[in-house]
Amino acid sequence: MEADTFTRNIWIAIGSLSGAGVILAFMRTWAWFSKSGREIIDLATIGKFFAYIMGIVGTVFFLVAAAGSVWWLVFIKKQYEPYFEDEYKKVQNQFRILLIVAFVLKTIDIIHVIARQTTIDIFFMDWERPKAGDLNHVSAWRTCFVANEFNEIQTFRRIRVSFHLLLVLLLLKVIGLENFASANPIVSLSEPERMENSTVDYDKVFRTGIAFPILVGTAFLQYIVYIIFYQRFIEDKIINFVDLCSVSNISVFILDHIRHGYYIHGRSPHGTTDVNMKDMLMNLDRESRMMSGTRGLQDNSSDQIFIMKINRSFRMQYEALFRKYYNFVGPKRRMNGRENYTDVLLESYQNLNSFLCAYIDCSLPAHHYFIRNRYFLEKIFNYEFQIGIGSGLAGYLDSLFFVDNDRTFTKILFYGEEDSLFIWNATTFLFIDYLSQDYVLAAILAYLLNLIAVGLRNSFGRRNLSKKTLVPRELLI
Structure with a gap:
């Protein structure tokens, strides 16, 4: 040639x-x-x-x-x-x-x-609940450990x-x-x-x-x-990290776009994970013998990873809960001292944590979501269509969760x-x-x-x- x-x-x-x-x-x-x-x-x-x-x-x-x-x-x-x-x-x-x-x-x-x-x-x-009824008594080590992983x-x-x-x-x-x-x-x-x-x-x-x-x-x-x-x-x-979330009673809420993200459900079926070594091993043993609930978000389900498509009102509420913290950090952090900064940090964390936990539990009247599997074309194009499960206009305005068996959250x-x-x-x-x-x-x-x-x-x-x-x-x- x-x-x-x-x-x-x-x-x-x-x-x-x-x-x-x-x-x-x-x-x-x-x-x-x-x-x-x-x-x-x-x-x-x-x-x-x-x-x-x-x-x-x-x-x-x-x-x-x-x-x-x-x-x-x-x-x-x-x-x-x-x-x-x-x-x-x-x-x-x-x-x-x-x-x-x-x-x-x-x-x-x-x-x-x-x-x-x-x-x-x-x-x-x-998801851990304080034994003494005080939110400040919940250990932060589990969250820090999952964050490091x-x-x-x-x-x-x-x-x-x-x-x-x-x-x-x-x-x-x-x-x-x-x-x-x-x-x-x-x-x-x-x-x-x-x-x-x-x-x-x-x-x-x-x-x-x-x-x-x-x-x-x-x-x-x-x-x-x-x-x-x-x-x-x-x-x-990747699977080890998801398992760690369940053992730690920690879920991961991710938004890679304004109205799109991923959710890893890490809520423990045992209710609490801040326990001693014996109780932890007994909990895992009961789970292996199917004597406890499943780790999935839905009842009798093992699906823990989801793709999210959230609506505009939820996103606005999510950003509003961060606003006080973002307005405080920077020069104000140095001016007001370390103690005031940690107070604002703890308050912002607790408010956002409570909001997201209530959202996943479907306890917020203004925010709902539906769960469904992805269609074949959605997997091919890696894009989720806005097709709701509910009736009427609500089925299209509410947020959607899609079971992510393909682990697309690794993107x-x-x-x-x-x-x-x-x-x-x-x-x-x-x-x-x-x-x-x-x-x-x-x-x-x-x-x-x-x-x-x-x-x-x-x-x-x-x-x-x-x-x-x-x-x-x-x-x-």
Whole structure:
């Protein structure tokens, strides 16, 4: 295939996939627009649309560059001659542009993911009732413990980047798969010899073509091992967190948009969990033998995770309960002293906790919700339609809870953005190697950039967690 024909096919593929990507970005923006409760298209909506486009187009550029390089390695390598270096210079320049654009756009996409995840509203609802009748006698350690566990899983991923990159380097450098990218028609694991009248040992496009399937294959292998073995026989951090909520008698109320969020029901079927070790073990034993109630939100149900679609009046009440605390923090906190600050903090926490517990218990006449399963199309599009269960207008104005068996609430964690993070890590690796022709340097810089992203997510996530849950940062490890 001539270089001009190959270049034309590459841009046709990019144009076609990017066109489909624009449609996908429009659908995601429309879903965000609905979940945010907006009524007019404003600058925030336009900005969100372009943020989605950049993430999708970045993925398109990466996939086209990677697939094109694999094709180039498979079909061009056996025909390679020294004069190809000059003839296909245009192809190499094109791949460089594709990888640069993909790296920049996917980096912006990851920044968007971090910003979205670290600005959610979250609150830990304590169902424990004081034994002495005084709300101040309820221990705060259970809430702090659950908050720290949530803080720990914010950046948890099924693919461990350090191990992934080491495995890739093992295959490329130690076993010698890198030598498949040699600038000659010979396919061998041995060190390539320099060809006559040529000063190039490796072809840049060939290097991308051999690195991409190894990146995907090793990541897929690690993912499968986690799903089949680690998650089943060692630990499932997400399910463990949900179980911890039930053992601690703590529910998690999350709002990732103005009128959309998630609810993890952690109310203990035993009524109280602030007990001694013997009572705790006896409670767990009775539950294992089905001698107590179920952990689910509904009677005789084990469903604990829900997607929420709340109405405007509930959101306004939720924000009003935070207003006194937000008006007090900042300069007033330093002026009024630590004791006044803690008084306002405790009052705000108790008011919000009482409101949310009463809401879940359906004890608020002004706020109701209905529970139903998601329809097939809602799962496909990851968007819940406003179809109520009640009769008349009330069935459409009340809030809706959808059983979340697919754990879509992990979208607020790195766990739920595994695909975007992997594509960014792979793009970084291929981009740096294309410029430096050094897999070791590419792995080091990809690991460091990932470390920076994790650090930013941890730092801003911890700050947001303290601000929104009213758990002091000093208590978050």
